[in-house]
Amino acid sequence: MNKENLLLYFIMGSNNTSQPPSQVLKKAINGGITCFQFREKGSGALKGKEKETLARELQSICCKHKIPFIVNDDTELAISLHADGIHVGQDDESIQELKKKCPSSMIIGVSAKTIEEAEEAERQGADYIGTGPMFMTTTKEDAELPIGPEGIWALRKQGIQLPIVGIGGINETNAVEVIEAGADGVSFISAISQADDPEKAASTLKDRLT
Numbered sequence: 660m661n662k663e664n665l666l667l668y669f670i671m672g673s674n675n676t677s678q679p680p681s682q683v684l685k686k687a688i689n690g691g692i693t694c695f696q697f698r699e700k701g702s703g704a705l706k707g708k709e710k711e712t713l714a715r716e717l718q719s720i721c722c723k724h725k726i727p728f729i730v731n732d733d734t735e736l737a738i739s740l741h742a743d744g745i746h747v748g749q750d751d752e753s754i755q756e757l758k759k760k761c762p763s764s765m766i767i768g769v770s771a772k773t774i775e776e777a778e779e780a781e782r783q784g785a786d787y788i789g790t791g792p793m794f795m796t797t798t799k800e801d802a803e804l805p806i807g808p809e810g811i812w813a814l815r816k817q818g819i820q821l822p823i824v825g826i827g828g829i830n831e832t833n834a835v836e837v838i839e840a841g842a843d844g845v846s847f848i849s850a851i852s853q854a855d856d857p858e859k860a861a862s863t864l865k866d867r868l869t
């Protein structure tokens with residue numbers, strides 16, 4: 660994965676929006692997002708066949724627009740869909756296990772916020788790390804306290820070279836400081852999924868960063 664894809668990294672599941680997810684994704688793509696992650700998690704999340712059907716619907720939209728389609732957590736789903744990538748947390752399968760199960764082309768992203776986690780991700784060959792929460796967020800029900808963009812600056816200062824995306828409470832007013840702290844991109848859910856006009860929200864974010 661080239662790190663330019665990580666610049667405007669939209670994440671969404673059906674329970675993050677009151678609009679049809681496929682409509683929100685199409686608008687976000689028109690607005691200029693560079694990567695999409697399907698994250699069907701938390702209260703009200705779809706399961707089983709319904710979850711797979713939505714995943715396929717969103718994947719086909721991404722394919723049509725040549726936007727990488729990443730699946731959060733669900734390795735089996737990612738493999739069965741031939742997704743472009745998978746994103747896992749510290750309590751999910753290890754990168755080593757994923758590399759054994761997944762095609763070598765599969766992008767592997769991992770959540771990491773401490774230097775130990777980031778160095779481990781580098782050692783195991785992750786393609787990028789997601790670090791946060793940057794700011795206060797209510798989207799992730801068990802989010803920890805914000806570490807701020809300085810959390811990314813500290814990883815860079817300690818020599819982490821991997822591509823990094825910041826996540827958590829990011830919007831058009833604070834995205835720049837995440838990049839200035841050393842991130843290659845910003846990832847976000849509600850800034851677009853809860854916007855009245857997702858296309859405008861995406862294009863405003865893009866304008867701030869380019």
Ligand SMILES: Cc1ncsc1CCOP(=O)(O)O
Pocket residue numbers: 791792795796797798799802826827828829846847848849850
């Ligand atoms: C998945 C995740 N991980 C850390 S914060 C977060 C939620 C991000 O959602 P939002 O962009 O709406 O704050």
Ligand SMILES: C=C1C=NC(C)=NC1=N
Pocket residue numbers: 668670696698731746748768769770788789790824826846
């Ligand atoms: C928790 C997460 C952190 N970072 C990214 C990019 N995705 C996630 N689901």
Ligand SMILES: [Mg+2]
Pocket residue numbers: 731732747748749751
């Ligand atoms: Mg997880």
